[in-house]
């Protein structure tokens with residue numbers, strides 16, 4: 001099938017590349033000229049395991065192209081995906097300006113029947129808006145589908161190709177058939193529903209997952225008070241099939257490009273309809289507390305932080321990504337800065353993106369340099385390499401061997417036996 005993907009970011013690039021790998025002819029579009037120029041040279045603009053190889057393979061097979069010419073891409077395709085960003089606007093709602101722009105450009109370029117598939121995470125009713133915008137410019141037949149995306153950065157390729165489910169909201173049987181054909185090679189449950197339900201499924205899923213993490217983070221705070229171990233509590237709880245062990249890892253808060261904005265947008269959607277969603281609101285509050293917890297623990301150990309050198313291990317919002325959006329490291333670094341601490345950080349991948357958000361942060365090229373003469377270290381992102389550190393060397397290098405493990409990632413017993421002052425989140 002001939003497919004155009006409008007928006008070549010984390011989602012659009014993965015979706016476009018994977019659809020090409022499934023045998024479709026895909027043309028990915030972006031307004032970012034630099035990004036498209038890189039992709040046309042075969043350079044992947046984001047860090048995503050397995051993606052560069054797949055891009056190269058499909059470019060060579062002549063199934064994957066990149067362009068800034070949206071009109072040409074639309075004219076040459078039958079299925080048009082919208083995968084542009086839907087960031088958070090000031091009042092908490094989803095900012096739909098890129099979706100509106102894309103819909104308008106698609107409508108203006110259309111000369112024949114198309115299926116428009118919305119992949120962006122959008123408030124309920126957005127498909128109707130897309131329809132209205134396109135209908136202003138194109139008077140022929142077209143179909144709009146809602147197909148929310150559930151991939152996770154860091155495992156995006158396999159998440160797209162081997163998902164738990166594919167959700168498709170549709171109205172026209174013709175569009176359903178096209179989607180059936182497109183997703184035939186993907187072996188997963190295809191759940192067909194109405195468009196509004198599909199739009200809400202994405203927000204409800206993300207809010208549920210964020211709430212699950214906030215719940216275990218609150219239990220971790222209680223573990224600290226009562227002397228229990230949240231890792232064991234989570235294991236015991238997660239063995240119940242009704243609960244399952246996923247998203248029960250306590251730590252210093254959730255971030256990323258999706259959970260924070262999607263939970264906030266869901267609260268806003270409900271508010272617009274006169275409903276207060278108390279649980280997602282509470283999940284957000286707990287998350288703020290969880291992000292602040294490492295610094296709170298550090299202040300308890302060190303007293304005043306003014307002039308103290310604090311090493312941050314990891315900056316990305318989670319391992320295997322360079323995405324810094326809403327990362328816990330931002331809250332932690334800002335809190336440390338406010339307290340007058342000197343911050344030194346190391347992240348294997350996210351330094352460049354971190355510097356864009358926090359130009360004042362000092363980064364080192366390797367972890368030992370970061371830990372040299374540090375009064376304490378906070379592990380913020382559980383990059384695998386941090387568990388393989390030579391902790392004898394770490395102890396020698398640090399001024400005071402305090403480790404606050406924000407992800408319950410390191411071995412407490414080993415570190416305590418080595419003479420570290422070790423604190424984690426409910427462990």
Ligand SMILES: NC(=O)c1ccc[n+]([C@@H]2O[C@H](COP(=O)([O-])OP(=O)(O)OC[C@H]3O[C@@H](n4cnc5c(N)ncnc54)[C@H](O)[C@@H]3O)[C@@H](O)[C@H]2O)c1
Nearest residue numbers: 007008009010011030031084085086098102120121149153
């Ligand atoms: N990142 C994730 O893990 C993830 C997972 C599931 C769903 N989503 C959702 O998918 C959507 C996209 O997210 P993302 O992380 O890929 O965003 P992103 O910011 O990485 O990419 C969006 C891209 O769209 C481009 N763009 C904007 N307007 C355009 C236009 N008119 N024409 C062509 N290109 C245009 C931008 O230049 C950018 O490259 C969002 O709604 C997000 O909530 C994201």
